[in-house]
Amino acid sequence: MSDTWLSQEAYDRLQAEYAHLSGEGRTAIAKRIEAAREEGDLRENGGYHAAKEEQVETAQVGEAPAADGTVKAGMVVTVTFVGGAVDGERERFLLGSREQAGDVDIDVYSAESPLGGAVLGQQVGGQATYSLPNGNSLTVRIEDAQPFTG
Numbered sequence: 001m002s003d004t005w006l007s008q009e010a011y012d013r014l015q016a017e018y019a020h021l022s023g024e025g026r027t028a029i030a031k032r033i034e035a036a037r038e039e040g041d042l043r044e045n046g047g048y049h050a051a052k053e054e055q056v057e058t059a060q061v062g063e064a065p066a067a068d069g070t071v072k073a074g075m076v077v078t079v080t081f082v083g084g085a086v087d088g089e090r091e092r093f094l095l096g097s098r099e100q101a102g103d104v105d106i107d108v109y110s111a112e113s114p115l116g117g118a119v120l121g122q123q124v125g126g127q128a129t130y131s132l133p134n135g136n137s138l139t140v141r142i143e144d145a146q147p148f149t150g
Contacts, residue, residue, distance in 0.1 A: 005065070005074040007150060010100045069124045071095065071145045073111050077119055079140035082127065086138070094148050095120065104150050115140070 006014070065072040078092045093107040094100065095116050101108050109116035115138075118130035122142055129139045 005072075005096065006100050007074070007148070009150065010102060013102060014099055065147055067146050069145070071119045071122050071124070071142060073120065074100065074148055075145045076106070076148050077142065078144040079115075079119065079142055082139040082141055084138065090143070091140075096148065100148065100150070102150055 065074050067075075071077055072095070074096050075094075076092060077095050078090060081087060081089045081091070091107070093109050093115075094104075095109055095111060097110060098108050111117060111120045114130040114132065118128035119140065119142055122128050124142050124145050127139055127141050129137050131137050
């Protein structure tokens with residue numbers, strides 16, 4: 001898993017959730033897992049909680065990245081699609097993680113997603129092309145990249 005950039009607020013929120021799940025919430029979770037096991041429903045699994053723990057342990061916590069014209073994790077990026085059926089459509093999203101977004105209503109793309117990976121490190125005003133699961137590709141023009149202030 002790659003490092004995740006988090007604001008201090010997002011890190012604190014995840015730490016509190018982890019502390020709850022490791023302490024008092026653990027008993028409740030164990031009871032729910034036992035009940036699910038008795039019903040044959042194993043939707044609850046330790047993998048989710050292990051992933052949360054790893055994300056907190058490997059997080060880079062600090063100030064939002066500088067608005068210097070380069071797309072970085074932790075930024076709100078605005079792109080315009082170039083060509084094809086979506087020509088001219090705009091999309092605004094957080095390049096980061098759902099945990100970082102918290103309760104803010106914004107689309108989130110990770111840096112490992114096709115679109116996120118394509119725009120990461122690119123300059124505002126530039127273009128990036130990425131592959132879709134169906135083998136086609138899309139090109140976007142990067143209109144803006146500003147630090148996420150959630």
